[in-house]
Amino acid sequence: MVWGVGVFGYSLAVMHRSALGVAGLEAAAHFGTTPGIISTFVVLQLATYALSQVPVGLLLDRFGSRVLLTTGTLVIALGQGMLAMADDLSMAYAARILLGVGDACMFNSVLRLLPRWFPPQRVPLLSQVTGMIGAVGQVAAVGVVLPLIQVAGWRPGLLLTVAASGVAAVLIVAGVRNAPPGEAPSVVVDPIREIPSRIRGVTTHPATQLGFWVHFTAGFSTNAFVFMWGIPYLVVGQGRSQAEAGSLFALLSVAAMVAGPVVGAMTARHPLRRSTMVLLLVWAVVACWAAVLLWPGPAPTPLLVLLVLSLAVAGPGTGVGFDFPRTNLPVTRLGAANGIVIAGGFIGGTVLILLMGLALDWMAGGGAYTPEQLRLAWLLQLPFFAVGITGILLSRRRLRRLMAAEGVVVPTWREVADRIRRRRGLPG
Template sequence: MTVEPARSAPSLSVPAPRPAVAPSTATAPSTATAPSTATAPSPPGGRAAWLAWSIGVSVYILAVIHRTSLGVAGLDAAERFGIGASALSTFSILQVLVYAAMQVPVGLLVDRFGPRRVLLLGVLLLSTGQLAFAFSSSFAPALASRAVLGCGDAMTFISVLRIAARWFPAAKNPFVAQLTGLAGMGGNLVTTVVLAQALHSEGWTPTFAAIALLGVAVFALVALFLKDAPPVVRPADPPTARPEVRRQVLDCWREPGTRLGLWVHFTTQFPGNAFGLLWGMPYLVEAQGMSRTAAGGLLTLLVLSNMTCGFVFGRLLSRTARARMPIVLAVIATTALGWALVLAWPGGHPPMWLLVGIILVMGSNGPASLVGLDYARSRNPVERLGTASGIVNMGGFIGTMITLFGIGVLLDALSPAGAGAYSTTAFRWAFCWQYVPLAVGTLMILRLRRRVNAADVYSF
């Protein structure tokens, strides 16, 4: 667990009743939420920090492989379980719903028990859920298995961020957070390149069972080698009682930077997330008439763009906090404009260069969403960092859930012929649903940004 050094209560000067008496000092308990000004040892960074981060991020990579596995198996799942678009979207919606609902509890668990224990539990749930999914032959058991998988997925990203906060100096945290997202896209790359081919060559059950068994090696790696924090910053337990859960959550929510971070995450993440998690492959194959191989190539391009943007954004954010809002607004504007051009193209079949363009733009969505986590990190003290990160991390997945559900419902409503008969026109109108959460999120960002100073308030 990453634990903040024990704080000494502030010394409050008490004026003497008579000039002849020297001033005395009294120690009073602090009720403020701001962190202590006591100097804590700076995290060392270096090779040990990168090793700890690498072990933690291996769990996140595994989680992304599990999370995105349905993105290349959507058409196979519809055939295997005999379901339509609404039911198919329910898989991803439930998984994302569980993920979002677990973020605050997971943040509290990370703050209380440390990231190592939470990561171990996450690996167990991921492997169990995916193994059950591999052997499911009907809709209900498969749906339950994705819910279990979503619980495990929810425990990974926040835990890795907490490891980074304790092993790296504060100035490195924005860059390491972007590298974490970039590493996760490596898992997405495995899904689009390896898993898509394995599904066609090996079949459903062997492919998903093999992914589940990867968790055994990752579990052993974390259990044997990962430490929550370096010894030089591991303090004794503070004598004061831990804050109650309700107060900790409320203190995080009352901080405007946390709420701004949530809406940044909500607005920037969902377009690329919904496309990569579920609707990208069906859109490219059924609406644009592409082969699965060509569609898989474009989804690979989405991952590569995400990795490139993550590196670029990380470098910018590590140099200046002033880059946060320009990055966010630029990504929102280009995403909205790009989809407007694609959906308005005559005949509904935009040229390849435009499809490549919108996929490159959506590659910036994930890295831009991490700016929201940086707002939370810089505006909350370390003892509630996990909780604040959990609140922010709900945003993008709530937006994803709304988008997945809306597109699925509209596809079924506009394609009465049934499953597998979704026309280009149906996809065009269904994808217009993205502008609803995009507009709501943008308005909330513009409303909150004036209340949040771009400079960091707390340093860890």
């Protein structure tokens, strides 16, 4: 029950977070501006979300999940309510800042509940299931928020979604507890003067750094696609109807929900190969993007489906990043460490969204952009992949050296192959 209530609050946060990604054209019409300007709403929200992760993580380690989940849900409701009532861009920007702060409290708080309420071997799977259920919020953004805005109008449509967050806040207060009865709540109260050294210790640990780069590399492209440029690319760049684009978005969400438990089970079963699995998922995304962007003219539907599926599976890949701090840091430091990990994919996604918006406005001169311009804008993600893959390889090397010093040695692939041959009685 504790976990379920927390996940419900998180899924609503994802719904509110994703609303502008699917209703970007409606938002541009409401505020009388361009989609490029609307992209700055998303950039501001995601930047706030990313920058809030470390302070929220420190507060989470100090006060626990119940307080942070309640606070985050109420702040999200306030921000989305302000966005509904806004008629000018300044108020809309303030609303997106509030939404980013509230959203930053949610996922990390749910993750911190898991080691206290479930046995360690179930945590990797449940972490993925948490993200999987949270993806229902993306489906709700397409299937609930967008139709409400289109039918009822901008203001009534958004206000109706705010009511759900009020219900979630009541449920969290009533149902969430930081730890099982009789157990210590696992919160820590550090003197203020020790907070900088604590942040430094968590940040410089190779497990935190590897988690950050895993989240960054597996997440930035999916975030840019989901939160801002996916629908415009499918509609304008690929010539698809709004309904077809919405169907591909729904497929992405459903596929991520299916892939999450599989990735979680593989993580639990092969803990020494977690980063290798993520690298395979990342290379699949790179290959699909290359095929779509190099295709002359609009890509065929099967290729777009493959792209959406690769982005969907990479989403759960970001969740593997949380497993490195969980298995290498004390539970009283997980709030801060997970906050740094979460920041990875959202920093990357935020910067990519901003760069794409600036590039499109520059190429289009403030007017409507063309399919070719959208294709060129998506090419900006190539250096992000290069930096992220390099970060994974370097931080993994450092973590494996630390693990070897503690007696945990990751065997080479040749040693694994030799072991399999010996077990099967095959000639070597």
